[in-house]
Amino acid sequence: MSGRSFMITHAKSIYGSVPLIGWLVGMLLAVLTESFFGNTLAYALYLPKVPALFGLTIVLKQPSLFPATVFYVLLIYCLPIFAVAGLTATWANRFAAAMEKLPLWFSAIIHIGVLYLVLHLWTDLSDYRLQISKLTMIAVMLTLSINVINGYMGEFSCSHPGFMALGAYASSTFSLALFHQDRLFGTPLLPEFLGPYMFPMGLLLGGAAASLGAMVVAIPSFRTRGDYLAIISLAFMFIVKSVLENLEVVGGARGMGGQPHWATLPAVFIGMTVCIGVINNFVNSTMGKALNAVRDNEAAAEAMTVNTRRTKMTAFMFGAFWAGVAGGFYAHELRYINPSSFGIQMLAEILAMVYFGGLNSVVGSVVGALSIQMLSEALRPLELFKWIIIPLLLILVMIFRPTGLIAFREFNIRKTFGPKVLKKRI
Amino acid sequence: MGKIRAVSVAILVFLFACYFVSCGKEREARIKIGINAPITGDIPKVGEGTKYAAQMWLEEIEKAGGLQVGDKKYKVELVVEDNESKAESAVKANTKMIAEDGVLVIIGPQSSKQAIPAGGVANDYKTPMISPWSTNPDTTKNRPFVFRGCFLDPFQGPVVANFVKEEFGFKKAAVLYDVASDYPKGLAEYFKKAWEGLNGPGSVVAYESFTTKDTDFSSQLTKIKGSGAEFLFAPQYYNEVALIVRQARELGFTAPILGSDSWGSAETVKLCGSDCYGLFFSTHYAAAGAKGATKEFIVRYQEKYGYVPDDVGALTWDALRLAQHAIRNTGSLSGDLAKDRQAVRDQLARVKDFEGITGKMSFTEEGDPVKCAVIVRISNKGEFEFYKQVCP
Structure with missing residues (x-):
């Protein structure tokens, strides 16, 4: 056996058996190291600051700093993560095995809790990281919600920006009219301190508004399939945009600003995890399986007693609901919305994320949203060329993996959290 | 096993090389100015005008050997970020410039669609921002750190x-x-x-x-x-x-x-x-028949980039000059960004009768300038001719 392949199998045998909790603890140690020694190390390496996104933003802007950034990333992130994950694999496996016997929600809370801690510590060092993380999580929600329709249901829907706009406007109206002083609605009806607690209500309201919109599209359009639905849903997007442009109550073309900054890291994080959990459960439920059956062959599904019309309606409204919730977060993060932001450009971005990541896959949506968001941050200094590179990448993905990077993969939560069996050493 | 050792040595050498490559860079106090411009997206011409004006301004500063504040000359660095003419990107770009690059002042974004949310970020982080072109009242309303360069x-x-x-x-x-x-x-x-x-x-x-x-x-x-x-x-x-x-x-x-x-x-x-x-x-200004500093700007811009600058270019130039003026008036920079940003903001609010190439301006309490408008006639040669000035 040659040295290289020996090393690879060796690494595989060690790291293939690390359960998720092991990686998470490794990451926790990495971010802890960073929060204690990050600044010192960055100073010693002559970096202007702690690299914000693993040096992604520096690479193209100041290439001379790149080697130092690589050094930093290796030392601060890679070393602790791999060391901890490798060394604690046995204990982590035992811990994971013990947790497997307990109810699922318990281990879910532990995993998610550690993940949140990692994220919290990591974003604590830089407000830019915080902003990017929040917007990425919102993008994850959006991508997942469109995956329900375009992936699991197999229809090509173009109305997602419209749903998002409905959600954003509904939840903004809720928080501005009830809790926050502003130009459009004047004095709030309720005291402001109640606001953050009522924010989930506002999000639900946004989601409900989007669902209602979805129902309006669904009733006429589900008599048709394929291209026709795409066209009707595209029309719906433009209708929403025009209506909002002409509605002076919500600011018209001037837009709506001054939303309170309630989309904090914990809020968005909770929103995203709930979204992932609920959507994952939905697509793995009988309804989700029926949805796949409808996609693959509607007549056969009908023959197998699936109520196709109801299934499609539910899925469409369900997808729209989460788009509305994401819209609510988006509005409270940017704190300004106007109708023209929810146009064709937004649609292109959402579609890019879902098709890049992979259809019919929860993990794929997360990967798609994350990679497109990070790519667009990293490539921003290229200006015009960014808009050549990202579409080119998409084309390549479409050629080599026509359904996206990680498509048609089931996301089994229990298995993900569980212990990894030590594979036999070759 | 020989290969493993070779690889580890190579990695170590690489890491040390990394370290030494970054050595020997001076750490000197610089003034960073952020430019948040729509270089791609719907209005690339606006972004281009912004960038060109900013580069011209930087050249002038460099020719003078830096920006004189008190008794010290500072080097100036421009941090140009593309906001893709999207609200989301404008907000990201502003956050990045404030939190990562540590800019003292931000110039831009140009359209209100981006300037309103970006202004919110600038105000939250107490960083002065001047939007040269945004006309929506919400951009500066109740935001002590946000100013604009044009009339409303x-x-x-x-x-x-x-x-x-x-x-x-x-x-x-x-x-x-x-x-x-x-x-x-x-x-x-x-x-x-x-x-x-x-x-x-x-x-x-x-x-x-x-x-x-x-x-x-x-x-x-x-x-x-x-x-x-x-x-x-x-x-x-x-x-x-x-x-x-x-x-x-x-x-x-x-x-x-x-x-x-x-x-x-x-x-x-x-x-x-x-x-x-x-x-x-x-x-805001008339290119044809311009006099004094305005003419000088137009001639230089045209020589350099081959066309007569739009009002965006001229307004950006004025915004940068305003920032320069305010920074100089602080008397001295402490090196503590938060303090310096506050000082620059206070100086901006105090601007009175500033002679810009788009007219004389003073800031109101809201951060909006009081300045004159120009009525322009499109001449029979297709030039923008000064016709009349209307002052508030």
Whole structure:
């Protein structure tokens, strides 16, 4: 056996058996190291600051700093993560095995809790990281919600920006009219301190508004399939945009600003995890399986007693609901919305994320949203060329993996959290 | 095992090399100025103008050996970020410049769509920001750290109305505007209010609208022609101006057509041709027949980039000069960013009678400048000729 392949199998045998909790603890140690020694190390390496996104933003802007950034990333992130994950694999496996016997929600809370801690510590060092993380999580929600329709249901829907706009406007109206002083609605009806607690209500309201919109599209359009639905849903997007442009109550073309900054890291994080959990459960439920059956062959599904019309309606409204919730977060993060932001450009971005990541896959949506968001941050200094590179990448993905990077993969939560069996050493 | 050792040694050598490559860089105090511009997206020409003006400004500073603050000369660095003409990206870019690059002042974003949310970020992090071109009142409202370089629509609307009244003595006006776009819509409303204030209710005989990206205005223009209006006010962007003017002339509407500062792009005349000759619009500065510092700026810009700068370029230049002025007036920089940003903000708020190339300006409490508007006539050679100045 040659040295290289020996090393690879060796690494595989060690790291293939690390359960998720092991990686998470490794990451926790990495971010802890960073929060204690990050600044010192960055100073010693002559970096202007702690690299914000693993040096992604520096690479193209100041290439001379790149080697130092690589050094930093290796030392601060890679070393602790791999060391901890490798060394604690046995204990982590035992811990994971013990947790497997307990109810699922318990281990879910532990995993998610550690993940949140990692994220919290990591974003604590830089407000830019915080902003990017929040917007990425919102993008994850959006991508997942469109995956329900375009992936699991197999229809090509173009109305997602419209749903998002409905959600954003509904939840903004809720928080501005009830809790926050502003130009459009004047004095709030309720005291402001109640606001953050009522924010989930506002999000639900946004989601409900989007669902209602979805129902309006669904009733006429589900008599048709394929291209026709795409066209009707595209029309719906433009209708929403025009209506909002002409509605002076919500600011018209001037837009709506001054939303309170309630989309904090914990809020968005909770929103995203709930979204992932609920959507994952939905697509793995009988309804989700029926949805796949409808996609693959509607007549056969009908023959197998699936109520196709109801299934499609539910899925469409369900997808729209989460788009509305994401819209609510988006509005409270940017704190300004106007109708023209929810146009064709937004649609292109959402579609890019879902098709890049992979259809019919929860993990794929997360990967798609994350990679497109990070790519667009990293490539921003290229200006015009960014808009050549990202579409080119998409084309390549479409050629080599026509359904996206990680498509048609089931996301089994229990298995993900569980212990990894030590594979036999070759 | 030999290979493993070789690989580990290679990695170690690489890491040390990394370290030494980054050694020997000086750590010196620099002033960083952030530029948040729409370099890609819907309005790349605006982004280009912003970038060029900023580069020209930097060159001038470098020629002087840096920016003199008190008794120290600081090197200046521009941090240019592309906001893709999207609100989300403008916010990200602002956060990055404030948190990562540590800029002292931000210039931009240009359109209100990006300037409003980005201004919120700048204000939250207590970083002074000057938007050269944004006309929406919300950009600076209740935001002590946000300023702008141009006059607002509530001022520009009456300027055009008064000018028409004085110049032509007309009584009946028509307005054609884009209902889906923030700027034309706002301006159309302010104009209507001002005109009706001058001539009594009902004096705006046609108030027609269309939606962004419409290209056929014949039905609206037919209505306007039939209404007996003596002139048409069309506060539109250059691409629509050409279409509106040409279609109006084809329909036989021969009365004057007036515009606003969005006409002030070199593209207007290029697209519109001789149809636009002799028309008037209100704007920030007139390129043809400019004098003094304004002329100097135009000549240098034209030499360098090959075309006469738009108002965006001129306003960006003024915004940068304002920032420079404020930084210099702080007397000295402490090196503590938060303190310096506060000091620059205080100096900006104190600006009085600043001589910009787009006119003299002083800031109000809201961070909006009080400055004069210029009425420009498009000459028979297609140049923007100074016609009249209207001051508040």
